[in-house]
């Protein structure tokens with residue numbers, strides 16, 4: 001019998017073997033908490049043809065869950081409204097609040113898995129932050145949608161059902177934090193929003209871990225990088241994140257932004273370089289000067305795929321710079337902030353970029 005066809009609790013009154021089995025299946029259902037933060041998955045548009053023109057973060061979590069009776073067949077689900085915002089407005093404080101709540105819930109014996117509903121714009125950042133900071137082997141699935149629930153072919157309902165299904169499954173334990181959208185199970189570390197108008201928006205350059213179909217997970221690989229239980233960062237011990245900013249490279253770029261950010265107190269600057277993390281000739285000295293003032297310099301690339309090699313393009317050893325490996329600038333920023341909470345130097349930060 002498929003997981004979606006387990007009979008309801010009402011049968012538990014009946015003493016027949018089938019009813020007893022059904023009652024057992026009922027009590028054996030995992031307990032999954034859905035933490036809602038907003039985004040399109042909680043969005044609403046004026047008409048069914050509004051797939052891209054709508055207001056995000058409108059529908060409260062209880063209404064979202066009530067609209068999906070399928071969830072009750074998979075898990076005992078309850079919701080909590082943590083925020084109701086569009087994810088481009090997420091702040092470091094939002095990350096801390098959310099991760100601390102996830103960590104608290106993960107410690108509860110009556111919680112088997114956690115789902116976070118989230119706007120898609122910064123969803124991959126939040127997922128990576130959770131995978132770096134929450135110490136648990138319980139599955140955490142971060143999910144959003146590309147179309148509001150009011151649109152034709154809305155994707156949120158199935159994405160959410162799949163997220164609950166993955167978060168409630170035993171075979172997802174110990175595999176970290178996932179992004180479950182468009183039937184794929186991607187690992188938080190690798191996944192990014194690569195398309196801004198289609199439902200297949202989330203991609204990992206190293207491929208998905210697996211797929212979830214009709215309530216069953218099909219795994220093809222597992223993450224090899226450090227996460228959750230094996231992370232040296234623990235959200236329970238982090239109350240503040242340092243200022244780390246990103247400087248974007250482009251033709252004719254000038255040092256204005258780097259200098260302003262150093263003056264504004266940035267503790268590290270992630271340089272989103274061209275190509276293989278290359279740095280314009282006129283930017284090298286300002287970045288070296290920033291490093292001279294104690295600011296960490298992380299060389300990443302604005303190119304979405306591939307990775308940045310140490311001492312290629314720039315003499316990182318000589319300048320005491322760090323390379324972000326395959327981390328996109330916005331994810332490199334998160335790891336750098338966390339490293340700084342531990343007082344990491346450039347050598348330690350570089351080690352972290354290889355390991356996480």
Ligand SMILES: NC(=O)CC[C@H](N)C(=O)O
Nearest residue numbers: 039040086087119120121
């Ligand atoms: N598809 C979405 O969720 C995008 C909506 C909004 N920009 C957000 O990230 O919350």
